[in-house]
Amino acid sequence: MLKITKRVEYALIAIRHLQENQDVLVSVSDISAAYGIPKEILAKTLQKLASSNIVKSYKGPTGGYKATKKIAETTLNDFFEILEGPTAIMDCYFQDGCDHLNSCNIRTPINKINDSIRNLFNNLTLADIAQ
Amino acid sequence: MLKITKRVEYALIAIRHLQENQDVLVSVSDISAAYGIPKEILAKTLQKLASSNIVKSYKGPTGGYKATKKIAETTLNDFFEILEGPTAIMDCYFQDGCDHLNSCNIRTPINKINDSIRNLFNNLTLADIAQ
């Protein structure tokens, strides 16, 4: 429990690699080969980051991805949300339609835990965790 | 991702219920019926809590569970660990045997995120999140 997904792991690896190679365009194949990450899943992950302007994409041969300045100031909360949607330790935090709502006696503790985690991730940027 | 398990959810429900009924012994069936939780899984969850003295168990008919004083001072980290083992956003944090260790470029960020979460959970007790 409380695990991050492979998508997030791959995204972290990719942006770190892009930041270390800011002078060149890096293709999905490059990163895939360097770290042993399945190509297609990495491609889709980078597409999500591109549509949020965390990275910039260039099509065609000699194309690839580039880090943007937005990376450093992006919070973990935003980063996770781009890839996986809203962060919540239980689905009922954002969804509704709980069967036991009437008898639920853990709403307060669940909300407190959630708020604490979201507060933590809102105050940590990708730059903060880099070094 | 970053979800808690049903076991943790059920455990939270159970200890809250026990705290609200400290004067009587409450059986698994009582809690199961009150909140619509599968009996066997709830039973095993309470057994784990009992073996860590978070609750106390009494066998035989008229038996059941009782809250202990230890509940309030228990940290979320200990609580989660009793039920699910060590808290880590990636398995490699506690396990070893990673294939890509040589090319891993996210060790620092992963450790920072992990340490932040563990620090958060070590400083939050079950009493803290109750109200």
Next chain:
DNA sequence: ACTATATACGACAAATATAATCGTATATAA
């Protein structure tokens, strides 16, 4: 002593979520 009912606990099966793959479309440098 017997019976009913509670906890204790390991093994297995079902359901769900995650990870990976496949197929096709589009853009563009050479």
Next chain:
DNA sequence: TTATATACGATTATATTTGTCGTATATAGT
């Protein structure tokens, strides 16, 4: 025109989580 890159939806495979089954042990009540 061709080769190679990103873009993206649909499907399959895998892993994890959740729930069930079966059996043992303890004990209050009769």
